[in-house]
Amino acid sequence: MYIHKIKKTGNMKVDAFVLTDNISEISEAIEQLKNVASLPTIVKAAYAMPDIHWGYGFPIGGVAAFSNIISPGGVGFDINCGVRLLKTQIDYNDFKKYIENTIKELYDVIPVGVGATSKKFDKKSFKKIIEEGAKRAIEMGCGLSEDLEYIEDFGSISPASMEDISKTAYERGREELGTLGAGNHFIEIQKVEEIYDEKKANILGLYKNHIVIMIHTGSRGFGHQIATDYIKLMRNLHNDLPDKQLAYAYFDSDLGQKYYSAMNCAANYAFSNRQIITHYIRKVFSKFSKVEIVYDVAHNIAKVEKHDNQKLIVHRKGATRAFGPYHPDIPEKYKSIGQPVLIPGNMGTASYVMVGTNENFAFSSTAHGAGRVLGRRQALKKLNLNQVLSNLQKRGIIVKSKSKKTILEEAPDAYKEIDRVVEIVDKLNLSKKVAKLIPLGVIKG
Ligand SMILES: Nc1nc2c(ncn2[C@@H]2O[C@H](COP(=O)(O)O)[C@@H](O)[C@H]2O)c(=O)[nH]1
Numbered sequence: 001m002y003i004h005k006i007k008k009t010g011n012m013k014v015d016a017f018v019l020t021d022n023i024s025e026i027s028e029a030i031e032q033l034k035n036v037a038s039l040p041t042i043v044k045a046a047y048a049m050p051d052i053h054w055g056y057g058f059p060i061g062g063v064a065a066f067s068n069i070i071s072p073g074g075v076g077f078d079i080n081c082g083v084r085l086l087k088t089q090i091d092y093n094d095f096k097k098y099i100e101n102t103i104k105e106l107y108d109v110i111p112v113g114v115g116a117t118s119k120k121f122d123k124k125s126f127k128k129i130i131e132e133g134a135k136r137a138i139e140m141g142c143g144l145s146e147d148l149e150y151i152e153d154f155g156s157i158s159p160a161s162m163e164d165i166s167k168t169a170y171e172r173g174r175e176e177l178g179t180l181g182a183g184n185h186f187i188e189i190q191k192v193e194e195i196y197d198e199k200k201a202n203i204l205g206l207y208k209n210h211i212v213i214m215i216h217t218g219s220r221g222f223g224h225q226i227a228t229d230y231i232k233l234m235r236n237l238h239n240d241l242p243d244k245q246l247a248y249a250y251f252d253s254d255l256g257q258k259y260y261s262a263m264n265c266a267a268n269y270a271f272s273n274r275q276i277i278t279h280y281i282r283k284v285f286s287k288f289s290k291v292e293i294v295y296d297v298a299h300n301i302a303k304v305e306k307h308d309n310q311k312l313i314v315h316r317k318g319a320t321r322a323f324g325p326y327h328p329d330i331p332e333k334y335k336s337i338g339q340p341v342l343i344p345g346n347m348g349t350a351s352y353v354m355v356g357t358n359e360n361f362a363f364s365s366t367a368h369g370a371g372r373v374l375g376r377r378q379a380l381k382k383l384n385l386n387q388v389l390s391n392l393q394k395r396g397i398i399v400k401s402k403s404k405k406t407i408l409e410e411a412p413d414a415y416k417e418i419d420r421v422v423e424i425v426d427k428l429n430l431s432k433k434v435a436k437l438i439p440l441g442v443i444k445g
């Protein structure tokens with residue numbers, strides 16, 4: 001009912017599968033998925049998660065694995081955009097009178113919005129961070145060594161060499177490390193509203209009515225510059241592309257390896273960015289509770305993984321890795337329940353915590369969000385700011401943003417219904433529901 005198969009036709013090398021309950025909503029993105037299915041060395045099939053929508057080259061919500069290519073369009077401009085969930089020991093009833101003030105304090109300490117900058121890291125520290133990831137940010141005073149256990153890839157991916165990034169990427173990157181960014185990026189104070197699986201929730205340390213904090217951000221201008229630089233270098237490599245935006249390099253070529261290394265630098269940067277923001281959040285919350293990481297997931301990345309005994313370059317663009325129980329790459333504490341999966345919905349309704357399963361249908365992948373139904377421009381045209389603000393206010397949600405335009409572009413009605421998306425991946429057993437989180441206060445760029 002939810003699995004739509006698009007049989008291989010024309011230049012497609014494999015079939016494509018779209019997981020959705022409304023195939024008519026997404027025709028443009030389906031054409032993009034068919035293009036992905038026509039790329040060389042693609043294995044098994046191209047997949048689209050239920051949050052699929054149009055993206056640069058590859059659709060957002062797309063998953064594809066190749067034996068020997070890597071494509072920046074299959075990763076996205078915000079390399080390792082991802083989500084981190086923090087837990088506290090605070091009960092909602094004790095905290096509700098502090099929400100407004102806490103949002104204000106967070107807004108004051110965390111650089112937010114377009115062009116926001118942070119303290120500049122010197123070149124040596126910056127190199128350490130991009131080559132080795134979150135552990136270096138922690139050594140520089142931004143966190144606890146035990147945090148690393150709860151970050152995908154333990155916060156560090158290699159090979160990653162500063163030699164493979166441009167001067168412009170370095171300059172953009174060093175100014176923006178430790179900043180939230182704008183638009184879809186957010187910090188949200190949430191309440192655990194509902195638990196679907198008590199045993200798993202206990203292992204994750206999630207309890208009904210407790211306060212949690214969700215961070216959504218990525219590699220800022222640094223990742224964007226790396227994507228831009230390498231797309232330029234790959235643009236004219238192959239002249240039989242179904243879409244120019246699907247530029248790629250063979251993974252075992254010099255350029256393929258250089259992009260892989262540069263992309264990993266951006267991934268390490270993003271893990272560190274979320275780590276530095278965690279450090280700021282801990283400072284603000286220190287008067288209430290300790291703050292621990294539940295997990296941190298990447299949802300725009302290409303990774304080398306083994307599936308059915310084959311080494312593949314798995315591209316997840318707006319999709320989340322969802323390894324099942326006892327996979328060697330998940331933390332000891334979560335071994336029996338599977339990898340935590342964090343799926344933000346929108347600033348007005350809900351977000352979800354799920355866990356991965358041993359279902360390998362789409363290379364152990366699941367959704368990454370609700371996915372847009374309205375593009376930014378459409379949202380500005382169709383939605384009304386006062387209406388959006390009044391709806392949020394009625395639900396008691398406090399919003400702080402640098403820009404009114406962002407609130408409109410990111411309004412709940414600009415996104416698909418998160419409950420629907422989560423229901424589909426749960427029913428298909430790609431990941432299973434553990435807890436529902438509802439927003440109390442949100443900071444948008
Ligand atoms: N809980 C919130 N979720 C949000 C908000 N703004 C966006 N979103 C969701 O995040 C995903 C992330 O997708 P990306 O491709 O833009 O990285 C998006 O699909 C939405 O479902 C928010 O303010 N709060």
Ligand SMILES: [Mn+2]
Nearest residue numbers: 078081217218
């Ligand atoms: Mn992003």
Ligand SMILES: [Mn+2]
Nearest residue numbers: 081082216299
């Ligand atoms: Mn994202």
